[in-house]
Amino acid sequence: MNDNNKHKLQAIRQLTDTTYVLEMERGGMDFKPGQHILLGYNGDIHKREYSIYSGTGDEKLEVLIKEVEDGLVSKHLRQLEKGTLLEVEGPLGFFAIEPELIRQKRKFLFIASGTGIAPFRSMVRSYPGLDYTILHGVKYAHEAYDKKSYNPDRYILCTSRDNGGDFHGRVTEYIRQHDFDKDAICYFCGNFNMIRDAMRLLEEKGIPAEHLHAEVYF
Numbered sequence: 001m002n003d004n005n006k007h008k009l010q011a012i013r014q015l016t017d018t019t020y021v022l023e024m025e026r027g028g029m030d031f032k033p034g035q036h037i038l039l040g041y042n043g044d045i046h047k048r049e050y051s052i053y054s055g056t057g058d059e060k061l062e063v064l065i066k067e068v069e070d071g072l073v074s075k076h077l078r079q080l081e082k083g084t085l086l087e088v089e090g091p092l093g094f095f096a097i098e099p100e101l102i103r104q105k106r107k108f109l110f111i112a113s114g115t116g117i118a119p120f121r122s123m124v125r126s127y128p129g130l131d132y133t134i135l136h137g138v139k140y141a142h143e144a145y146d147k148k149s150y151n152p153d154r155y156i157l158c159t160s161r162d163n164g165g166d167f168h169g170r171v172t173e174y175i176r177q178h179d180f181d182k183d184a185i186c187y188f189c190g191n192f193n194m195i196r197d198a199m200r201l202l203e204e205k206g207i208p209a210e211h212l213h214a215e216v217y218f
């Protein structure tokens with residue numbers, strides 16, 4: 001782990017009114033797809049966790065951030081100028097795929113709400129040939145962040161407030177109405193309620209608890 005590394009901000013790529021990708025120098029950081037960093041503005045004591053959005057083969061380090069209303073850090077980072085030094089701690093966490101499972105060519109089911117798609121983009125970019133399906137739950141279809149990063153046959157957009165996605169309704173409703181491969185290894189990321197409900201549903205459908213892995217954002 002590299003403590004308190006300074007990484008220069010290279011660009012901010014706005015994806016929606018409130019969501020952006022922050023691109024910074026990678027500074028030689030080695031990480032496992034799925035891990036997160038603690039990120040803050042140099043000199044500010046406040047730092048927050050953000051999943052790494054870029055892949056292990058990418059030159060820059062990226063995170064996907066949603067501005068939280070009245071949020072201290074997520075709004076502030078958006079205002080920073082190119083060239084600003086960011087403070088990064090990490091990589092951190094154990095939300096990652098065991099390399100042995102990839103060698104075994106297992107099927108992976110990724111279930112995300114909102115910016116919870118971030119660690120899965122890193123996994124998909126880092127492991128070419130991964131046998132995955134992503135269920136991405138958002139409110140509106142324009143929140144399908146960087147949708148082109150995924151194989152369209154493997155990406156299912158569930159929209160709860162418009163019908164511009166592949167499925168109109170929450171991810172949990174999609175799970176209720178569909179069958180899943182019982183051997184799939186499942187990873188959940190995003191808000192706690194979605195993860196709790198989706199896990200329960202998949203367990204009821206016969207997926208063993210030891211195949212369920214979660215990263216809770218809030």
Ligand SMILES: Cc1cc2nc3c(=O)[nH]c(=O)nc-3n(C[C@H](O)[C@H](O)[C@H](O)COP(=O)(O)OP(=O)(O)OC[C@H]3O[C@@H](n4cnc5c(N)ncnc54)[C@H](O)[C@@H]3O)c2cc1C
Pocket residue numbers: 036048049050051052063064065066067068070071072073074075114115116118215216217218
């Ligand atoms: C392991 C981990 C990884 C994370 N990765 C990401 C990531 O890749 N992208 C990302 O955008 N966020 C991510 N988060 C959430 C992030 O760390 C911050 O909590 C978020 O950016 C809010 O920080 P803030 O300082 O702006 O808000 P604060 O001033 O800390 O206010 C926090 C309030 O916002 C709520 N909140 C936090 N996140 C959200 C959200 N997305 N939508 C609505 N309410 C929210 C909290 O419950 C709390 O009530 C992650 C959290 C964890 C624990």
